[in-house]
Amino acid sequence: xxxxALLGMPNTGKSTLFNRLSGSSARVGNWPGIxxxxxxVKTLLGGHISELVxxxxxxxxxxxxxxxxxxxxxxxxxxxxxxxxxxxxxxxERQLSLMLQLKNLHIPCLLALNMSDEAKKxxxxxxxxxxxxxxxxxxxxxxxxxxxxxxxxxKACAQxxxxxxxxxxxxxxxxxxxxxxxxxxxxxxxxxxTVKFPLKLNDKNTKKLDSFFxxxxxxxxxxxxxxxxxxxxxxxxxxxxxxxxxxxxxFFRIDYLEPLFVNHHSIFQSLLLDGLYLGVTTVASxxxxxxxxxxIMSVVExxxxxxxxxxxxxxxxxxxxxxxxxxxxxxxxxGCNVPxxxxxxxxxxxxxxxLTMFVIPFSLCSARLQVFLFIISALFSAKxxxxxxxxxxxxxxxxxxxxxxxxxxxxxxxxxxxxxLPPYRFPTLNHVIKRSVLEIKYxxxxxxxxxxxxxxxxxxxxxxxxxxxxxxxLTYSGQLGKWLxxxxxxxxxxxxxxxxxxxxFIAKEIVIGALAxxxxxxxxxLAHHLYSNINQIQAISFMIFTLIYxxxxxxxxxxxNESKSLSLVIYSVSWALLLAWVFxxxxxxxxxxxxx
Numbered sequence: 129x130x131x132x133a134l135l136g137m138p139n140t141g142k143s144t145l146f147n148r149l150s151g152s153s154a155r156v157g158n159w160p161g162i163x164x165x166x167x168x169v170k171t172l173l174g175g176h177i178s179e180l181v182x183x184x185x186x187x188x189x190x191x192x193x194x195x196x197x198x199x200x201x202x203x204x205x206x207x208x209x210x211x212x213x214x215x216x217x218x219x220x221e222r223q224l225s226l227m228l229q230l231k232n233l234h235i236p237c238l239l240a241l242n243m244s245d246e247a248k249k250x251x252x253x254x255x256x257x258x259x260x261x262x263x264x265x266x267x268x269x270x271x272x273x274x275x276x277x278x279x280x281x282x283k284a285c286a287q288x289x290x291x292x293x294x295x296x297x298x299x300x301x302x303x304x305x306x307x308x309x310x311x312x313x314x315x316x317x318x319x320x321x322t323v324k325f326p327l328k329l330n331d332k333n334t335k336k337l338d339s340f341f342x343x344x345x346x347x348x349x350x351x352x353x354x355x356x357x358x359x360x361x362x363x364x365x366x367x368x369x370x371x372x373x374x375x376x377x378x379f380f381r382i383d384y385l386e387p388l389f390v391n392h393h394s395i396f397q398s399l400l401l402d403g404l405y406l407g408v409t410t411v412a413s414x415x416x417x418x419x420x421x422x423x424i425m426s427v428v429e430x431x432x433x434x435x436x437x438x439x440x441x442x443x444x445x446x447x448x449x450x451x452x453x454x455x456x457x458x459x460x461x462x463g464c465n466v467p468x469x470x471x472x473x474x475x476x477x478x479x480x481x482x483l484t485m486f487v488i489p490f491s492l493c494s495a496r497l498q499v500f501l502f503i504i505s506a507l508f509s510a511k512x513x514x515x516x517x518x519x520x521x522x523x524x525x526x527x528x529x530x531x532x533x534x535x536x537x538x539x540x541x542x543x544x545x546x547x548x549l550p551p552y553r554f555p556t557l558n559h560v561i562k563r564s565v566l567e568i569k570y571x572x573x574x575x576x577x578x579x580x581x582x583x584x585x586x587x588x589x590x591x592x593x594x595x596x597x598x599x600x601x602l603t604y605s606g607q608l609g610k611w612l613x614x615x616x617x618x619x620x621x622x623x624x625x626x627x628x629x630x631x632x633f634i635a636k637e638i639v640i641g642a643l644a645x646x647x648x649x650x651x652x653x654l655a656h657h658l659y660s661n662i663n664q665i666q667a668i669s670f671m672i673f674t675l676i677y678x679x680x681x682x683x684x685x686x687x688x689n690e691s692k693s694l695s696l697v698i699y700s701v702s703w704a705l706l707l708a709w710v711f712x713x714x715x716x717x718x719x720x721x722x723x724x
Contacts, residue, residue, distance in 0.1 A: 129170070130178040130289055131207060135199065135230065136214035137223050138185035139435070141242040145214055145272035146182040147562040149173070166202075174286030178209075189229045189300055195477075203233070204299050210288050211237045212281075217247035217254060217269070220323060224315045227263070233298045236291065237265050238284045244269040245276070251326035259322040337552055341436050351437050358424055358460075366463075367494060369416040377409040395594060403587040419564055426560040432552045448529055449536025451475070454484035458528060461491030465683040469690050483539035485691055486700055487531045489679035492524040495636035500671050502640050506655035507667045516668060520675055527676055527707060535703075586634050590627075605630050619712035620666040620720075621673060629673070635680045665723065669716040676708035 136142040150169035167182045183202060184195035191197075211230055215223045220241070230237055241247075241254060260267040266284035270277030341347055381401060389397045441452035450458075453475050461468035468488050475481040500520060504513040589605040596602035601610060601623060609626035616626050624643070632639040643654060658667075678684070678701045688697045 130173075130176045130209040132173060132178050132180045132210045132212060132285070133202070133208050134180065134182050134212050134214060135226070136185060136242075137187055137216070137226060139432075140185065140214045140216045140223070141272045142185060142214040143182060144430075145212075145240065145242065145270070146180065147558075148272050148275060148278065149180055150562075166198075174210075174282055174284075174289050176286070176289055178289075186226070188226065190302060200300050203235070208235050208297070210285060211235045212240055212285070213237055214240045214242050214272075217241045217244045218250050218252055220247075220252075220254060221315070221319050224318060225311060228311050228314060231263065231265065233300065235297055236288045238281075238288050239263065239265060239267045240272075240277075240281060241267065241269045242272050245271045245274070253324040255322045259318065262318055262321065334552055338436070341433065342440065347440050351440050354433070354437075358428065361420075361424065366416045366420045373412065373416065374409075377405075377412070381405060395591070398591055398598075399584075399587070402591070403584045423560055423564050426564060430560075431554065448532040449483055449539065450487075450532055451480055454480060454487075457484055458488055458491055461488040461493065462524075463494055465489050465491060465493050465679055466686050469683065469686045472690065479539040482691055482693070482696060483532060483536060485687055486535060486539070486696065487528045489683055489687070489700060489704065490524055490527040490531060490676065492521055492675060493636070493679075495680060496675055499632075499636055499639045499674055502655070503658065503667050503671060506658045507662070507664055516671075520671060523672065523711070524675060527711070531703065531707070586630065589630065601627075615709070618717065619673065619709060620669040620716045621712070622662075622666075625662075625670055629677065632674065633678060633681060635682065636674065639674065665716060665719045668719075669712045672715055673708045673712045676711060677705050679704070 134142050134146050146167065146169075150167075150171060166184075169180050171178060171180055173180065181202075183199050186196045186199050188196060189200060189203075213227050213230060215227065227237070227239055239259070241256060244254070247254065254269070256267045256269050266287055268277055268280045268284050270281055341350060343350075385401060385405065386397075389400060437452060437456055439452060441455045445451050445455050454472070457468045457471050460471060465488055468491070469485055472481045472484050472488075475484060500517060504516055508516055586605075589608065590603055591598055592604055593602070600606050605627050606623070608630065609623045612626055613623050616622075621629075628639050628643050640654075643658070662670075679687075684697060684701065687700060688694060691697070
């Protein structure tokens, strides 16, 4: 089987071409020499059964960024039968250097001049036949976005793969100064003989939009309005769908599954329904929001606005060790931490990505919001309830900034951020859908096992021993709550609330359901019971702890899968638990002191 690698700089449409060639059947795998997963697909290309691998976008084979190291490792440790080098036709003078570096390694290459339609509109003319002759490799003009030039590209693939390699492939080595000068001269000569630029580029639309979106006065307010609008759209549409799915799962359980297992042993029933079924449906309930998230984010990212948003926020976020892209993902985390963590793929360096993933779980997600709204409505008037909720949002931002400042030296970024500002463009629906399908498949295959195992663990803690009431203080979870009581007493959280926090490890939405099980009542009756048994200081302390402590199991699973680091997960959960206790302690003890 042949191995084909897709290479190119960021924003050249490389992933669009990958999706065009792969459909929605891509898998995630790993290869010798690298420690991250890459998208790959087995397909028929150029008459050969081939494995097409989508490598990260890079600027240089000599670079030291995380993405560049991944590509270097892949090239040095894996046999490549064909490298399809994707260049943006309108920026060919800046991107030919990568092509020459690959060609110097004797890797079989072909050059795909992508976005040729865009270059034509800008008045840029490329003589691909002369360029092909001078480079001595096939050169094809394509538009991956619209599928133009695909037939010619496949023919070129066959042409290269059918050739016999006469030179041994070299390993990547540092270029000396003379090599760099030589490559520079070659690029200048190639551009001079093959490319014609107009006296003035026809990019006035891009300049007009940039004067609006990158304005030093209203650029940031516009950015916040756009992000807020995206956030509102995703979760205003996604949350009702998520609720409908939950209702369907409950209906299916009550009307079909429970009657089906009615004659089985109660423990077996509970294992299947409260354990496995709950685990599977917990995973499935995230799918609507993830679909919407990646549909919208694909549009925004491919439009070119994301690069500009990152540029706007970069200076401000740099002071706490983050960057503009990370700030966008943190804002998305206020809807749901899971897709926000998955969205950090857009970040180029490993250190920045890890620090961003580390702080995203402190965002006040919609699941935590449900818990807070219930407790606030039960114990506070509308006037003070709004202030409490606003304070929790401010606290969420505060924990993000504190965590970033404390740990920024642990994840110190040594590479300056390089932000390419591509022309504004509209992505195709086909590309957006395929991108979303890949991300959803990735989430389902990678996170589901971890989540189901966690759900089963919590089920065991709350259902054993079998001769005591479920989730009572006599179960293992209740005994654990009693054991932890000395730790939680100083912050005003009683044993019943501790058990609810254990349930909240699965998903924060379950906290209210856990309280209903523990107290044996629900709805208005539960609200009245909380009002009678928990004072407002205890309630706020409990909400502070719920806001900051360990995120839901889906978030932890996604953090582990995206970071490939168990130590980061342990770091994250440990720090969150410590920070939650400290903030709750400060609030509770201070409030008790001044109220006495």
